[in-house]
Amino acid sequence: MGKILKIFLAVVICILGVSLAREVVTDSDTQIPVISDLLWSIHLNTEEKEVSIDAEPFYEIEDTPLFREDEAVLENQVVSLSYEGDSFTSVSLQISQVNLAVGMASENTLYAETEEVSRYQAYVEEETLYIVIEGTLSAQNAVQGESVLPQVTILLPSGFALTEGEMELEVLAGNAVLQNLTLSALEITLNAGAISIDGLSTGQFAVTMLAGSVTGQNLTVAESALFTMSAGSMSLTGDLSTEVAAEVTAGNLSLSLEQPYESYDCEVTCAAGSVTVAGEAYSGLTASETIRHGGANTLTVNCSVGVVDVEFAGEEL
DSSP, X not given: OHHHHHHHHHHHHHHHHHHTOOOEEEOTTTOOEEEOOBOOEEEEEOSSOEEEEEOOOBXXXXXXXXXXXXXXXXXXXXXXXXXXXXXXSEEEEEEEEEEEEEEEOSSSEEEEEESSEEEEEEEEXXXXXXXXXXXXXXXXXXXXXXXXXXXXXXEEOTTHHHHTOEEEEEEEEEEEEEEEEEOSEEEEEESSEEEEEEEEEEEEEEEEESSSEEEEEEEEEEEEEEEEESSSEEEXXXXXXXXXXXXXXXXXXXXXXXXXXXXXXXXXXXXXXXXXXXXXXEESTTEEEEEOOOOSEEEEXXXXXXXXXXXXXXXXX
C-alpha cells in the first residue's frame, strides 16, 4: 500500500512540474518568439526558514500596434514626411515588424522615412507626436528568398537638445538602432526583438524588457536609470550616475559603470539568481547586502531568477 501511495505522489508531482514549465513558442510566419501565460513560484527550503518567491506572469507578446480609429492611417505606402519641432515637446514611437533607426536632425524638424509599410499613422495630442508603424514581411522585401523587415528612419528635431524633449519607444516586434541622441528622458519598452544604442545623453533613462536583447554604449544618464527585465539579455556601458536601479525577474543584465565603486551606495537582494557587484558575488537563498560608501550615487539591484553583473571604473566586465 505504501509503495502505491509513493508512486501516486510521484505522478502528481510530475504533473504539477509540467504545468509550471515555461513554454516558448515560435510563430512560423514571423519568427517572433511568444511566451505563454505563466504564474510560477519557486520554493526554497533551508534549515532556518522557507522562502517563497512569486514571479509576475509572462503574458503572450502582442505584436499588433494600437492605431487610433479617429486618425488617418496610410496603408501599404512608402512614407516621407516631416513635422515642425515647434508643434510638440515629446515623441512616442510604437513599431512592429520593422527595422528602425533613430537619430538627430540638423534642423528643428522631425523627419520620418520608410520603405513600404503596411500601416503608418501620426498625430499630435497634448504636445506629444505619436507615430505608429506596422511593417510587413511581404515578398516585396525579400532578399535571396528570405523575408526581411522594411527600413524606417526617424530623425528627431535638433531643438530637443535645447528644449528637453522626451521620447518613448515601444518595440512590439522588430529591431531598433538609436544613435547619438540628446534628450531629457528616454523610455523604452521591448516586447520581442533587439535594440542597440550608441551614444545617448539624457536625464532619465528607463528600459522595460519582456524578451529579446538590449545593448548600449557611450551612455550618459544624469538623474536616474531604471532597468526592468522579465527575460532576455541587456548589456549597457556608460556614465550612469545619481540613481541606478535594476529589477530582474529572469534574464541576464550586465552593467559597466564609468563611475568608481566608492561613489555608489549599494543595496543588493538576490533570491534564486546570482548578482556580482565589483567582483563580490551574492547568490541564492534570499541573499541581501547593503554597502555604504557615503557616495553621491545609489545602486539598487533586486534579482529573482537571473544573472546580474555590475562593474565600475577601472574594472573589466
